[in-house]
Amino acid sequence: MQAREAAERLGITQRMLRHYEKVGLMDVRRSENGYRLYTEADLRRAGRIHDFIATGFSTREIRTMAACLSDEGAGPCAGGIEKLMEKLGHIDRLRADLEDRREAVLDRLATLRRALSQRASSG
Template sequence: MQAKEAAERLGITQRMLRHYEKEGLMDVSRTFNGYRSYSETDLRRAGRIRDFIATGFSTREIRAMSACLSDEGSGPCEGGIEKLTEKLMHIDRLRAELDDKRNAVLERLATLRNGLSALGTDP
């Protein structure tokens, strides 16, 4: 199938499919006239790439997990659990940092509101 139909089936753009290929995540065959031709295996691989990106993985990280992209790697794959665990830890660190920043903003907001209240001007 051609790129337009493949992209529609995956819910992504043709540009994203080309990006996956450019980043070395996919090797898509070509027709005699040079058009990309996606097989069902290619679609499954692209779907896995899309899902990894949606969970926060970069194309560099996904490339390091290439064993998890093939049909053989759709279940347990070498390094998959380790990489997903690392990603989860990274997300948890980011979340904690955002919680700290949020609390700092809330404290500053409370201080400003209390200051205005003391002056007799409520926001």
């Protein structure tokens, strides 16, 4: 099938499909006139790539997990658990950092409110 139909079936844009190919995540066959032709296996691979991106993986990170993208690697794949655990650790660190920033903003907000309240009561 051609790119438009493939993108529609996957719920993504044709541009995303081209990007997956450009960054080396997919190798799509071409017709004689140069149109990309997607097989069912290509759709499954693109779906897996999309799922990894949705869970926070970059295309560079996904390339290191190429064995997890093919139909042969659709189940448990070499390094898959390790990579997912690394991603989870990264997300946890980001989450803790965001929580620290949130607390800092709340502290500054409380300080400003106290200062404004004191100014209003002394004025």
